[in-house]
Amino acid sequence: MNWDMTTIAVSLLLLAPLAGGGLSLLLTSSRRLHLTNLVSIGLLAAAEAAVMRTVLHEGRVTAFDEIVYIDALSSVILFIIGTVGLACSLYMRSYMDEQVARGVIAAKRLNLFFFLFHMFILAMVVATIANSLGVQWVAIEATTLATTFLIAFWRRRESLEAGWKYLILCSVGISLALFGVVLMYYSSLRVLGDVSSALNITQLQQVALQLDPHILKLAFVFLFVGYGTKAGLAPMHSWLPDAYTEAPAPVAAMLAGVLETVAVYAILRSRGIVDQAVSPDFTGTLLAVFGLISFALAAFFLLIQHNYKRLFAYSSIEQMGLAMVGFGVGGPVGNFGGLFHLINHAFAKSLAFFAAGNIHRRFKTVEMDRVQGVMGVLPWSALALTVAGFALAAAPPFALFASEFQIISALGSSGLPSEWTTSGATLPVVVLLLCSLVAFAGFLYRLTGMIWGTAAQDVPHGEPWSVGHIPTVVLGSLLVGFCWILPPPLQKLLEAASLFLSGR
Amino acid sequence: MITAHIATQLVDFGSALLLLTCFAIVAQRRLSACVDLFALQSLFLAMTAVLVAYFTGIRHIYYAAALTVLVKVLIIPRVLKRVIERLNVTRELVMNVNVPASLLISGALVMVAFFITQPIIPFGHLLTRDSLAIALAIVLIGFFTMIARQKAVTQLIAFLVMENGLFLGATAATYGMPLIVELGVFFDVLVAALIAGIYTNRLQDAFDSVDTTHLSELKE
């Protein structure tokens, strides 16, 4: 009975976005499109909840002859996909209709938007639950293809440019990851033989100790560079600010909140295999060093931004870098902090992009200097922006403070992994703290300038309550709430996932 | 034993031909010639795959080879030719790195590829002596060409060359990936090429050029 329930839930995970996308292509009326969207994403979220429950009880779920493999780690990612996806769907209810009404998007292209949106979600779900590393690669490349047109949906010169950069850089990066997958298969072939399951996570985890460490190291480097491009780690991050600025707000929220997380998941997945055969310090050093570089680089780039969407984009690079440091340092605390940070970042960043989307629609500019007095014009969005801004700057009453604290304390207690360097814990902690101070100052300085002051005369005032405000309120309260108490199931899930990542 | 030896030689020969076309693409400025060379390279790739399939007796590599011919020798070059015709660009005049320097760098990349794969080659199967290294070299050269060229179409070809290298690596080193992965990869590559084709058209409409140096409106 229970087994059947799980199978149904897993098939629903795949069928909901697939059917939703297919239906969207057939529909034309905006109301029906939104309804389909909400129903399918709602079903997806419900299925995820069911799967999570099973994972909590049984530790892992495999379905369809081991094609699907879900453990605590993938459940955490599924949780993020479901929550942010649902939030975006609600937000789109008001956002897209207004875009159509203003004539920015032709009404008949709306179904294309929803189709691509569903394919995007489907690809991410597949990447998360696939047992085969090869299928995972295919799905992650598919996210690139689905989102390219979403980013360039406005068809302006800038959005075309951003879309092209995104397509080229991510496809190239991801090609390198495919070489990593090939190498992984090469190493497992000699142990498992030429069977199609030789790329399966379940199989690889069992035989990881017999795999050749040289090949695994090389494979991991390629996988890390490839998926790291997708996660927006420096120095392969240059597509990210452009894409986030030009993408419609809900798409930017999905890109920043979920897609990056899925890319990080792919890295962690292969790390779980490589770490068994190679000393964890090797992968840990790679993650921590590149995480630290991304964090520091983005913190300083934050200061020179004039465009609030770019500001959030650089903040994404920064937060991903921080999460990577957490995973790199490892141990139960570091991994827990990293995963928790991924969740919090997804929430805060989608909240930020929702607010940014509202402001952009009203003020018709993305220049920070020309946006003033949001508090008077859009009180709800101003509140959301404040919450998101403080949360992303990791100020105390918000959950990102808790996760950042965990990561830094993990770094402080065990120091950077020492594959190449023998540095102590002090220097990286000091660098991290200094950079987060810089980011904090930059963020607050910029955002207060936007929120207070008086708006120009021609900007209409007032913000009536709409469906689109539900997700902002929910996400905002979650961000505050998670700082004090985690729901017990989520807590248990995160603990199980971090134990898995710590190799126990 | 003798047949195994000959098999190795033939597969290596095929890989070397792929590398050769790779250099030709690096040195070629005319876009349509680049497309032709890419089609030729894909044909060599399919040939190599058929050889591997024949000597190992693994059925599904034949499918992969057939798909290569269909997708990379027939469909994609035709799409690219149409794009080039519509765009009215015939050759790459200014490059970020000129041809002789590109050639030298590509040569160096081949060396790098050999030295990277050196530690793992002795573990290889009988059929693959240096195919894996050549595959990596092709990937790296494609990557470099992407940086060195400015036209959107050439960048696309460079990306496809990278894919060819990857596929060679998968075929020669691991006798092909599991079939579902291979199908997925083909699907992705095809869609990526089509999307990029549509994109170049839109870029042309928006910028009156497909020179990617014109893509400079988004700055820090």
Place this chain on the structure above:
Amino acid sequence: MMSNHPIALAVALSIGQAVFLLALSPFVVGLIRKVKARFQCRRGAGLFQPYADLLKLFRKQPVVSTTASWIFTVTPYIVFASTLTAGLLVPMFASQMPLNFAGNIIALVYLFALGTFFLILAGLDAGSAFGGMGSSREAIVASLTEPAMIMSIFAIALTAGSTNLSTIVHRTALLEGIVTDPSPHVMALAALFIVALAETGRVPVDNPATHLELTMIHEAMVLEYSGRYLALVEWASAMKLLVFLTLIANVFAPWGIATAVTPAALAIGLAVYGVKICGLAVVIGTLECMFAKLRLFRLTDLLGVAFILALLGLLFFYILRG
């Protein structure tokens, strides 16, 4: 090996090869022209037209510029002699050449270089603007091809473990004592093919069929020659083409060549050799129809490819052995 043959046989073989070289080379030129004509939907001149051309030129009285020095009149003989000597070093239909004690690839390269050097001097010597232009261009091409040529030949020499052409060909034909990895061979073959096109002045480096002053290289250099001098230069360049084709055919695919001096083996060797050379000539003719001549400043691209490929061929050998 040489000592196995009676002296008479050795002399006979050498003379046979020389006669063969002299007799066959105009035919190859004619064959390429015929192939090109056919591709261009023309009937083209007969296959033996080059013989008639040479005969005609030998009958004409040469005209020599009053400003030209002795170099101008000596050059055709030097070029002819050096090319013929080079041809004798390359095994054509029998792998064990009588002159194999001298059949060193370095000697071959320098014999060609000697001819090129004198041609360049002669082009300058006549004092005409075209000659000087042709000479300077030829010097550019030669300086770019020489390294590629030496390296590609070395790559092959390394795989066979000898710099002696006869030994290389002999061992490759018998598949003994050589490294049979195809990668160095493929790279070196591609490099040598480009070098051959450049050295013999074929499309896409030079166009032997045109006398358009903007593009010509070899033809500009020998523009001042007439009569028997021109005949010698033309004949020498035909031989150079044949020698290069022989080099490519026999170093990379020597199978069929006579590895022992018996009448049957020699007959088979001759027949196979004829087929190989004709095949290569057809390939070159086809290529000349497919490609346009490159601009002079783009030549570095093509010859750069040859250089890098040859270098890689050389390095592959060390990597694969190391």
